[in-house]
Amino acid sequence: MAGSPVVERLDEDTFPKILLRNAKVFADRPAMREKDLGIWQAWSWSEVLEEIRTFAIGLQDIGFTEGDRIAIVGTNRPRLYWTMVAAQSLGGVPVPLYSDSVAEEMAFVLEHAEVRFACVEDQEQVDKLLSMSEGLPRLEHVIYDDPRGLRDYDHTRLHSFEEMQAVGRKALDADPARERAWLERIAKGKGDDISVMLYTSGTTGRPKGVMLSFDNLVISGRNGNAFDKLDEHEETLAYLPMAWIGDHVFSLAQAYTAGYCVNCPESLETVLSDRREIAPTYFFAPPRVFEGLLTHIMVRMEDASKLKKKMFDVFMGVAKRVGERILNGEDVGLKDRLAYWLGEILVYGPLKNQMGFTRLKVGYTAGEAIGPEIFRFYRSLGLNLKQLYGQTEASVYITMQPDGEIYGDTVGKPATQVELKIAENGEVLYRSPGVFVGYYKNDEATKSTKTEDGWVLTGDAGFIADNGHLKIIDRAKDVGKLTSGALFAPKYIENKLKFFPDVKEVVAFGDGRDFCGVFVNIDLTAVGSWAERNNVNYASYQELAQHPLVYDMIERHVDQVNRDLAGEPMMAGAQIKRFLVLHKELDADDGELTRTQKVRRSFIAERYAPLIEALYDGSTEKHVKTEVTYEDGRKGALEATVEIRDMTLHPASGRNIQEAAE
Amino acid sequence: MSAFVDPARMAGHSGMEKGEVLLRVDNVSLSFGGVKAITNISFDIVKGEVRAIIGPNGAGKTSMLNVINGFYHPQEGTITWRGKVRRKMKPYEAASNGIARTFQNVALFKGMTTLDNIMTGRGLKMKSNFIWQCLHWGPALKEEIEHRRKVEEIIDFLEIQAIRKTPVGRLPYGLQKRVELARALAMEPELLLLDEPMAGMNLEEKEDMSRFILDVNQQFGTTIALIEHDMGVVMDLSDRVVVLDYGRKIADGPPDEVQASQDVIDAYLGVPHEH
Incomplete structure (x- = not known):
């Protein structure tokens, strides 16, 4: 396995255990950043451990215990990520929800998952939960991150994150046995415990709660890191919904297993400028983000001065001709290499800087088909943009494009440890260590999706092309x-x-x-x-x-x-x-x-x-x-x-x- | 690390209790040559309330605001600010006394960024001398960092992070209005005068702005006097309303009472001529 030597030590099988390890091994390396009041605030791994420990103890004090579930509602905030691991350290299960889902859908998930606790971002989410609390007799405590506007609320069942941590800190100072007990509980955690429950919207009917174990996520995370040689030096931007498996794997599973730093933007509207400041080395976005960026660039170029426009056109021509071949490590003549090098200084470099991709090591897109022109544009600039095919039920990775084998119309080869087969009717089936445990309280759906010997039906029709790459053609039912x-x-x-x-x-x-x-x-x-x-x-x-x-x-x-x-x-x-x-x-x-x-x-x-x-x-x-x-x-x-x-x-x-x- | 502006720090200077009279206007008259803009008006603004001033076009509302912040000097009558009768005063004195305002037609520096525009609101609070400021070093730098922090809190409060570095001239109108509010807030005023904060906005922008005005009032305890034409907004936001018509006060009281007053209805809808 490639990457840092630490990754190869595989004895930590849950995220709380990995956290303890990271706090030791990567003690002062940044684990998380958030832009607040215009300044990037950073937490090192040892600081993150401290934040999570105090919060976990506070959580314990309001009655959170083994087997409890805690809903997490909000945009990507460090504290919400910490809540997940804090809950796991106590033997509980986090249930992240889409913060923009309508009240009715949210109520269904909260009820179905039997959550007793919720940790939310701000007043908006607190209001949403309180408005439906009548129908949720099980919901006991709500914890919020941002106290703005919540001062005058009744605080018998409502707690601020800070206050919970203060309680935890006091308890830890007063009684050292608390910390010992906490560490013992973490040591008790096993790889096949449920790590998280993610609700998928599903095309028909009610959302289903996909139960993923620590093994699913930890192994998938490690495989993903090894595949693209990711280590503790990576930077990513957490801006996609926390309830989505992609974000859970990129911003938690892979971040913990590799020890890299996750950056939370100031707000959803500032993602573009925040990305420019951070310049992530590992980045994921759905095709429409790349499309939007390209359109934006083209429109701006139309308004540029004649000289700049000319330069752009000439060097984009060079990039189109040889950029991808250079990226794929193919043979390219000296003259073209020289032209490309000049282009890098004059056009591609500044362009990548504008988009925040200067340091990009690998970028992924998935979810929908991406236009070949768009895909080629980014690759010709020397950006290693690739496609992957994944699902919540697989802990994301089913197929990925290996470096140097990029084809616009296929989604790559089976990821590490993933087996693939095509059913009679053309449906794609896979089996991997990332395959989910089951749907929560829905055995019927589990049975119809996952066969007894562990194959999962994707619902997508596809075939495997000559070069061994999977090609998805459509939803199987269409x-x-x-x-x-x-x-x-x-x-x-x-x-x-x-x-x-x-x-x-x-x-x-x-x-x-x-x-x-x-x-x-x-x-x-x-x-x-x-x-x-x-x-x-x-x-x-x-x-x-x-x-x-x-x-x-x-x-x-x-x-x-x-x-x-x-x-x-x-x-x-x-x-x-x-x-x-x-x-x-x-x-x-x-x-x-x-x-x-x-x-x-x-x-x-x-x-x-x-x-x-x-x-x-x-x-x-x-x-x-x-x-x-x-x-x-x-x-x-x-x-x-x-x-x-x-x-x-x-x-x-x-x-x-x-x-x-x- | 969530940003939460400490209300105690923003509460104002005088330490007045909620409910005390912050500003009183007694028998004020203002005329420009032969034109009487305001005739014998009296009302008060109580600490912590949202006070609306409404009236048909040309009723003298903006003149009234200009009188309050010292831009115009009434020929008759007195203005009592925090219990003291106020003398003739320049607008910047009013500003350093804790009165800030926004304008009917956005008055920002179009070529400057949002951040710089809001920083100008801190100008009166900068204490370091000109030389240090030119050097941008030592006490001036330290001071600027403190003020920048305050400004960032306001940016966070009004949720305009995304336009921090955008020149104001490029922003849509609704956002410009918000920047103007931010600049007024940067002065940490005790009394905030808003001249038609929602003019020309669409429904969504109006809702946002209403939310922010209420937040400012509740979180910072800032007293607000606003002129507004949208009656729905006025009735929802304000605690008390004073109605002007042709420079005279025709009603004063809680929104529903004012709404029911026959004089107000007549002023807005007109009365038929009797032959």
Whole structure:
């Protein structure tokens, strides 16, 4: 195992034990930072131990004992992270909650997890808990971090974090036996004890409480550290929800096992500038964060002076040509290396500094497909951005991209100690030391997700490509078949088209039909600016969408996608045969998208049934009338004649793929 | 390490108890040449309350605030501040006496950052001399660090950390208003005068601002006198309301009482002419 020699000492199997070790081994190294009043405040590992110890004793004094559960609600604050380990040191289980979830959902989780204690960030969360305390007879004590606005509250069941620590400190001073007992309790902890319960929202029904043991998290954390050679010198930024497994692993499991420093930003709005100040070496963000950053840079570059713009364009060209190859350690000529070196000084360096990635050793993105262009942009700058595929039930890691083997369309190879297989229906299954213990009080769901010999069903369909990398194509339940028997994965096709900036939304049809047909929604900003540059006149979205030149452009994109699909044996059968460009923008107000901007496939199928019919009956145009809702709630109707175009399909050209790699 | 501004430190200078009369205006009249802006108005502001001054356009509300902070000098009447009758006074004297204000149309230094703007609010409290300040060393530096801490507490209080280093001119209007409030708070005033703090804001910004005004009042114990046109806001925020019309006081009392007064209704909605 690589990394620091300390990591190899594996006898500490719980976080409280690891804390004791870190306080000794890394005593004065920073463990946590928080920006407060404009200044980064740091705590060393030995200080963190002190904070956790006093708080744990205080917690014990208000009756927290073995087997108790403590809810944790708030944004990423050091004290909330400490609460988790303090609870674990007493044999309890922390239950982090999404702080922005609605009261009803929060009440369900609090009730289901049978929490007696809660540690929350501030007044807002205290109010939320108090408002639902009627329905939560089990909830006894609420502890808060930020006392602002809480001065006049009734403090019989409400405690400030500081006050709890003061009580703990006094108890420790008065009776040394307390500390001994605390250490003994920590020594009693075992690797297979439950470490944390994380509630997953789940696509259907109530949230499920995923129980993870110390073994799950500690082993996964160590594997993750070893995979990317992370040690106590790393810096990360904790800014994603604490209830999400990713943050739990990156900011707690891996931080404790490697001994690195976790930085808490001042507030969610300041993440960008805080990241610039910290310059994390290990960083995770969902694709939209990287997308947003790139757009921001491009917009700013448009306004830059001519010289700067020219420099940017020239060196981005160099980066595009050789940047990724240099990062992957491939052979690159001296001339290009020199140009890249110059670019690093003039463009890439300052750019990375702006984004706060100057010291980035490895960055990950996951959760959704990331556009290949975006992915390539960051990698060409020399940033080691990689993709991973994970789940709460796996303690995150299922597959990861090893250094030097980065492909935009796959999510990597099985992570250390993870076994992977593909079921008959294409569903991805895995088995690893990180596999969860079970869903809390929900044996039925546990059984349907986890087989007796430990395989977990991901619910995602995918396959393993020639190079041994996993490729996820869609949610297993959305994958269908054409009448020809060819596999049809709507989201896979949609994403391929959506990577073109001109395309905003795509809805693909084909399950149980003869061929695949798609609705395309153009992106008004991108196509609008294209129209401006190409002297295309239009008066409305509808007119632009139906412009023959726009159709030609979309046709080229569709053709490109078909070419790509033809190269993939499993997908070659489901090339797009017919497409149309929708005359109106899909809108959440009309119920076509969810509030989080996801396409509501079934609703669209119903609403645009005549268009779907036209897609499949061979007609070249169709007149439709669609009802629309304006922002003030009034309704109107849009009428249009929509053109439908046929595509020529490409012959399949790929080789056979490996069925499974075990 | 949560930031919590100690209310005791912000409570003000006089050590007055809540409920005592902080400022009293007696029979004040103000005119500009032949134009009578304020005619024979009397009212008081009690320590710890939120006092609203309302009235139709041109009623003399802003003039009244200008009288209170010493910008205008009334021709008649007296102003009693903390139990003492006040003489003719310059605005900066009023400021160092514990009266701070914000303006109807944002009056910030547009090219300066939020932080620098708020730091200007501390100017009156800086004691080190000009030479030290030029050197930015020794006592001046020490002093600046102390003041910066205070300013950071206010930034935290008003949740404007994200715009700390942003030039104010680039901020949306609602945030500029908040920065202006921050600057007024930086003076740790005993009486805070807000001239239409919510003018031109959308509903969400109004709600935020209301929350902050109440927080300032409750946490710091700052007495607040505000002019506002949004009646919903006035009725929710204020403890007592004084209504002006054409420079005269037409009502004074708790919000619901004022709301019910026929004179007030007439002033706002007008009365039909009788032929």
